[in-house]
Amino acid sequence: MGDPFNNDLRCILRPRKPALPRSLLLRPSWSRKIVLKKCVFSDPENFINRELSWLEFNRRVLEEAQDPTQPLIERVKFLTIFSSNLDEFFEIRVAGIKQQIKSETSDIGPDGLSPTDTFDRIQRTVRQLVATQCALWKNELLPELAKNGIYVREMAELSAKRAAWAHRYFQQEVLPMLTPLAVDASHPFPHLLNRSHNLLVRAKLQRGGEPLHAIVQVPRAVSRLIALPRGKGADEPWEYIYLASLIKQHIGNCFPA
Numbered sequence: 433m434g435d436p437f438n439n440d441l442r443c444i445l446r447p448r449k450p451a452l453p454r455s456l457l458l459r460p461s462w463s464r465k466i467v468l469k470k471c472v473f474s475d476p477e478n479f480i481n482r483e484l485s486w487l488e489f490n491r492r493v494l495e496e497a498q499d500p501t502q503p504l505i506e507r508v509k510f511l512t513i514f515s516s517n518l519d520e521f522f523e524i525r526v527a528g529i530k531q532q533i534k535s536e537t538s539d540i541g542p543d544g545l546s547p548t549d550t551f552d553r554i555q556r557t558v559r560q561l562v563a564t565q566c567a568l569w570k571n572e573l574l575p576e577l578a579k580n581g582i583y584v585r586e587m588a589e590l591s592a593k594r595a596a597w598a599h600r601y602f603q604q605e606v607l608p609m610l611t612p613l614a615v616d617a618s619h620p621f622p623h624l625l626n627r628s629h630n631l632l633v634r635a636k637l638q639r640g641g642e643p644l645h646a647i648v649q650v651p652r653a654v655s656r657l658i659a660l661p662r663g664k665g666a667d668e669p670w671e672y673i674y675l676a677s678l679i680k681q682h683i684g685n686c687f688p689a
Contacts, residue, residue, distance in 0.1 A: 479543040483525055483550055487557050490517045494561060498568055504576050511573065514565060518558070519627050526554060581669040584657070587681045590673070594660055598673060601658065602682045609651040610679070612686050614644065622647060629656075629676060635687055648686060650676050 496502060497510035532539075532547035540546055545553070574584060590598060612633065613622045624630055629650035636643050650656075658678065660671040 474542070479541075481541070481543045481545055481550060481553070483521075483529070483554055484557065486521060486525070487554065487561070490514060490521070491561060493517060494565060494568075497565075497573075504573070504580065508573060508577075511565065511569060514561075518562075523626055526551070529554070581667075583669055583671045585660070585671055585673050587673065587677050594671075597661060598658075598678055599682065602678055602685070606651065606654055606675070606679060607682075607685055609653060610648055610686050612646040612648050614646050616645065624649070628652070631676065631679065631683070633683060633687075644687070646687075648679065648683065650679060 493510055493514045497507045497514060499507070502510070529547050529551050533551060537547060541550075577583070585594075587595070587598070613619070615621055624647070631648045631650065633646045633648055634643055635646070654675055656675050657672045658675055660673065662668050662670060
């Protein structure tokens with residue numbers, strides 16, 4: 433059987449082969465060569481489109497609004513920042529891309545995208561982001577605000593007393609600021625202000641004839657959210673209506689004919 437001491441001594445003196453990870457033991461041979469792909473710096477895969485990268489940044493802002501651990505009002509603020517960022521993005525960056533497309537330039541950027549390719553990808557990404565934003569506001573934030581006594585009402589939800597107050601407010605504060613701009617053969621499409629909210633109206637005249645098309649600009653001098661009169665009690669809810677909804681409800685007053 434041999435001397436156990438000598439056997440132990442031989443085990444100590446004989447160098448052992450280092451244990452190999454199981455993943456390496458499964459390899460068929462150590463003689464396999466590792467082939468490294470030659471890196472070409474100018475490869476479009478190494479570049480990220482600037483405009484699409486900016487949209488991913490704004491997606492991160494939207495994710496902050498989606499975060500349920502954030503305070504509710506902070507989530508609403510992040511949602512408004514997302515919209516403000518998007519307005520500026522279209523005003524400056526998308527406008528520049530559309531100018532390139534209009535000039536029929538065929539320049540390809542380092543990322544391999546032409547201005548038309550970039551514009552198409554921007555459209556797809558923005559539609560997805562805005563759909564997410566609208567769903568978040570309608571399905572999550574509005575119900576959470578309602579739980580805390582803050583309501584954004586539709587015009588059809590107002591009681592008769594509230595509707596009468598809204599009508600008086602429109603007549604006194606809003607209507608004097610509205611100037612419809614006709615759009616027809618003798619009136620070309622008007623120049624609209626940047627970041628303005630406009631309503632496109634299609635109306636029929638009482639005396640007949642061709643339908644009338646016009647643009648009504650939502651005035652900036654009036655708050656986009658109008659606070660309805662609130663009771664004096666501490667538990668009275670805060671109720672608001674959209675200025676654009678109020679104008680649409682009474683749009684006929686802008687066209688007395």
